Amino acid sequence: MSFPTPLRGVIPPVITPLTPSGEVDVPSLRRLTEHLIGAGVHGLFLLGSSGEAAHLTDGRRRTALEAAVETTAGRVPVLAGVIDTTTARVLERAADAVRAGADALVATAPFYTRTHPVEIADHFRRIRSGAGLPLFAYDIPVAVHTKLPRDVVLDLAADGTLAGLKDSSGDEGSLRRLLVELRRRTPDFSVLTGSELTVDGALLAGADGVVPGLGNVDALGYVRLYEAARAGDWAAARAEQDRLAALFSLTDAGDPAVMGAGSSALGAFKAAAHLLGLIDCPATAAPQVPLDAAAVTRVRTHLAEAGLL
Amino acid sequence: MSFPTPLRGVIPPVITPLTPSGEVDVPSLRRLTEHLIGAGVHGLFLLGSSGEAAHLTDGRRRTALEAAVETTAGRVPVLAGVIDTTTARVLERAADAVRAGADALVATAPFYTRTHPVEIADHFRRIRSGAGLPLFAYDIPVAVHTKLPRDVVLDLAADGTLAGLKDSSGDEGSLRRLLVELRRRTPDFSVLTGSELTVDGALLAGADGVVPGLGNVDALGYVRLYEAARAGDWAAARAEQDRLAALFSLTDAGDPAVMGAGSSALGAFKAAAHLLGLIDCPATAAPQVPLDAAAVTRVRTHLAEAGLL
């Protein structure tokens, strides 16, 4: 397939189903992939934060990506996260993704090291030229502890390094300023918000789509939200977003005294997908703390309240 | 006047015009107040961050508030910031504001000290009972370095401590979850966003209004944006917001090598108000660095591009 320019729509960051022993559960991943495509999503993003990329060995990353690409069979684009600390390591992840058949790559700024905007720009340029696939920048300060400067994104959009941006910064004001600038300069650049609670506002502001972790749980809801926005029916878009925002409370299912917010959110997505029959096992990768029975009950309640059970 | 429940609309955080020697320029403040009311704003917020409250002595704060209250003469509600480090000091600021005739108070969480959510809640309860006016919580982590927890806001809304929230946290996802909860529980609670670049999305999400620093420069624009949103004309609201987001670039007028972002933004608001004839002198309080001539030229260009000159 030729890669859409710009990429638009709902592109869930696909969770990576695991077996109890921590291996990739390929049959569950295939089933989930089919389910998402069936729900009408416009692309799939494998090996992102919701995909537990930071927890997966390179081998498991390859296994998951290959399975998703094969199952997808070109029906929608498959974007592959190439999450690693710096350029040389990312280029190895990128080579793996190219071999596995990904349609585009998604890379963050360097992390673990301290970086300067000049270095961040160089990092993306080297990945783009080294890997040979459309490249999305993944702005996720909660993980990499650097906010992508607007000027860097604009420069990399203008010179063709980046095909788009997945903005998980939560900084909607900065995103708005970026959107206003991009529209003037590079209208084919794709802006996808990773902020799954403000998708109606982001689409109203001109974003092209959304990469919602919660889309693993309610892909149909996000597709409806996107379609309503495309049709200009903002009241419907807002109502759908409100329902999804209430559903998002399932990410607080875990007890903050015994686990991190990441364990709780990811555990809840997987517990929900398991309760919905989309995957066989809700396990998250160690050392994340699994949800206990009470937490799973809270997840079930949220699913029921959202009309999903 | 009886205080609106909930307070709705455009409530600019009024800049405090200063003389070259740093005193409050009362005639300019009266002129600006008239201008804003004439533009159709629904309230005025004095002594907030845009009002340089942190830079004003208690005497200057009183002078500014009294002048604004007198000029307003009950045509719209006047909210007064009572910015100080902790409860006992805030209560003194609140007593001043009551004497000056404010209609409501706006207080932050404690700052300088490190606080716990239990202490933050107690802080607001003591201010409410001690001051006797409707109280708004001002969530501004960039200044106080604490994000108001959603649960604290919900509790203080439910028990009547707070009449509303001015959310300058920039955390639109958390705001959305709060709005969904508040609507179920306390629909009279007023949620005002301080994020002036995403007002269309915030109103779509159910916020009641906006406290835009940029409203000192283009109050009419924010009123048009608000009215379009109230009418359900989201395309018009978005277009107005886009224009205002472009105009907001004036806050970058200052050279980051020689001044802070705060000096640049506040200097730009005042330079713009001066260029528009709303105030006599663009001075900001020391030790903020004043804009140089090149920066003022950049501000002028932005005003022209936005159709304001």
Add this chain to the structure above:
Amino acid sequence: MSFPTPLRGVIPPVITPLTPSGEVDVPSLRRLTEHLIGAGVHGLFLLGSSGEAAHLTDGRRRTALEAAVETTAGRVPVLAGVIDTTTARVLERAADAVRAGADALVATAPFYTRTHPVEIADHFRRIRSGAGLPLFAYDIPVAVHTKLPRDVVLDLAADGTLAGLKDSSGDEGSLRRLLVELRRRTPDFSVLTGSELTVDGALLAGADGVVPGLGNVDALGYVRLYEAARAGDWAAARAEQDRLAALFSLTDAGDPAVMGAGSSALGAFKAAAHLLGLIDCPATAAPQVPLDAAAVTRVRTHLAEAGLL
């Protein structure tokens, strides 16, 4: 008295005893002041963070400072914190401190606002020229959220703006680099560490003294530590510091589930001073959460283990 150049020794940041209703307990403050001077401290720092300055109204600050100055009667220098958000407000606090008879002032960088190093330097210069007393910079990023840049301190030392630095940044590496530079350039500049757990190392590195919150509880211990270091008996200095570091665990007495770290630490200092008979009432200012009986028992145990009961 003429102010020592440089100021050296143990200068406790004196807690402000309060009555149950939150007023300054003047008799207790006089008793505590006598006790500290009797223990051999080399100065007193009133209205710092340990003095709950952020919680005291201007009137209470004046009351406390006047009492301490009067009781001290020139036996040791009295430094006064002038903690407020920005320059104009700090100058009012400074005028109060001058009237109360302080020997020197201690000011932080601006807070609540965002500042640039140029603005920070200008802030200190205006305070120094406006107040007319020796001025110490108070580097306390945990409160003001800005680390004083080394270059700014060096410039302000060189031009005579600052008489010294109270370094509560906890950044001992930066402090070492500063000490090496200062010794070359301005040997009369006083460097006081506020890091009460590493005083032996700081004195070894060339610091002139210490401002230990824990000195309210064990002033004799800090005086012994200082004297051992002055005598070059580093083994004795280290042993004393180890004992004091163990005693410092009393600051964890409070339950982190129901109060902030600040409430716990300040509550523990006051509980200890109360148990030692130095003050009449252990109350801290609202909205800080008071220690419960179990926490006070923990404080008592630490005092006993340190040989203070």
Add this chain to the structure above:
Amino acid sequence: MSFPTPLRGVIPPVITPLTPSGEVDVPSLRRLTEHLIGAGVHGLFLLGSSGEAAHLTDGRRRTALEAAVETTAGRVPVLAGVIDTTTARVLERAADAVRAGADALVATAPFYTRTHPVEIADHFRRIRSGAGLPLFAYDIPVAVHTKLPRDVVLDLAADGTLAGLKDSSGDEGSLRRLLVELRRRTPDFSVLTGSELTVDGALLAGADGVVPGLGNVDALGYVRLYEAARAGDWAAARAEQDRLAALFSLTDAGDPAVMGAGSSALGAFKAAAHLLGLIDCPATAAPQVPLDAAAVTRVRTHLAEAGLL
């Protein structure tokens, strides 16, 4: 060799010499290794932050570690960093290090993901049991954005999971409290400071040794500092540390307008090692910005002032 319990002394975090094309320069690494051992260091730490581990592919990490182990030939222990995001990936790095002949492993808390203390403890336990070598925790919040909680370190020391700690947190107060506790409970636990500017104070406080990045430039200086401290000659230790603190200014050689602090520091270490004839090429890994000629001149000046040229 049997691994020392506790490990003591100077253990430089060895830089990884690179060729202009970014490959490991094995001959230079062997020469540097010989130089360091000849200077009397007590161990070598490969693949740490100073070793640019975050910039090296797994293959390059293996090449560097194997070369260092072979050259060292058991004369001193070789510690290997196993820097990766989470447990499963770290275990692969650990397996590589075991195969290469490392004597001990050094692992950080998880990064990129958000973690809870319970998860951090589980992470280290899984690495210890999975890899079968003595394990050091690497506390480096500037890179992983988590400070290792004291209680977690104490628990992992007590149950034998950790053989030691490399503390690059810069939090000397917390380190002192840890040292006081460890001495009571687990005296064989090795505490190594990574804060190369406060080694005299850390050794006075009871730390067992130091992992100084600057030791790549002046290993003899750190060995002298360590030996003076062991001999109780604190005046000599301090003087040596002062000289090294002044030398450390070479890390500021790079222009902060065009490169990050990491690029500047690492570039300066490598430029210095190159000027001293220890390595053939000063290149750092992309996308780090190389030092320009003026910066290299500044490095040379610092070397000369420290008596190294």
